[in-house]
Amino acid sequence: MLYVEQTSHTDEIKDIYIMMFTLQTLQNYGISARDTIERSLDNLLCWYHESGDKKYLALALQHMQAYTNMGFAIDGQNQTVCDILRETDKTVSDFYPRGIMAGKRIRLNKTQVRSMIGKWKPSRDSPMTIGELVDDIIRKVREHQTGRYIYEYHRTDISSEAGTEIYELVINDGESYFHDVKRFRFYTFMEEIIKK
Numbered sequence: 001m002l003y004v005e006q007t008s009h010t011d012e013i014k015d016i017y018i019m020m021f022t023l024q025t026l027q028n029y030g031i032s033a034r035d036t037i038e039r040s041l042d043n044l045l046c047w048y049h050e051s052g053d054k055k056y057l058a059l060a061l062q063h064m065q066a067y068t069n070m071g072f073a074i075d076g077q078n079q080t081v082c083d084i085l086r087e088t089d090k091t092v093s094d095f096y097p098r099g100i101m102a103g104k105r106i107r108l109n110k111t112q113v114r115s116m117i118g119k120w121k122p123s124r125d126s127p128m129t130i131g132e133l134v135d136d137i138i139r140k141v142r143e144h145q146t147g148r149y150i151y152e153y154h155r156t157d158i159s160s161e162a163g164t165e166i167y168e169l170v171i172n173d174g175e176s177y178f179h180d181v182k183r184f185r186f187y188t189f190m191e192e193i194i195k196k
Helices: 009-029 033-051 055-069 079-088 110-114 130-142
Strands: 104-106 147-154 164-172 175-180 185-189
Touching: 009 033, 009 055, 033 055, 033 079, 033 175, 055 079, 110 130, 130 147, 130 164
Parallel strands: 104 185
Antiparallel strands: 147 164, 164 175, 175 185
């Protein structure tokens, strides 16, 4: 059984939010969240084996939780993941997101892609219709058009921040996700999985 010093549930949630934010910002530098998690888990497990300090395992569990909260899947066949799960008496299903931080995995079809986006009407500042937006997202993901795409919708006049909805589509080698910036929600597409 894993034991580490007790922290409050609120502190743990804050730590996971911070990790999610950090993972999300990696794409600004062209760095894969999946590759970063894989390397981090390898290093944390190595440091645990060298030191015997279970805090490294606790940190590995937080990394895995942050990653799954963003909607990505953990590969239960990955040796490092298997070793961490064995050492901590956890299973892959223990990391399924719960509550308000949950990311969501969706199918790449019009209905599910549309469900990621709030109210959207074309305007002078945001000329795309909701149908065009959904088609654009599906096409970019299917064709693996690597990049970071920002979609903005201004519910009121463009000078007002309150009415602005910002969405981000990130497509890197081997991973893609959609980020609702205002609500800090993440959506990944069914084919996403951590592999090694």
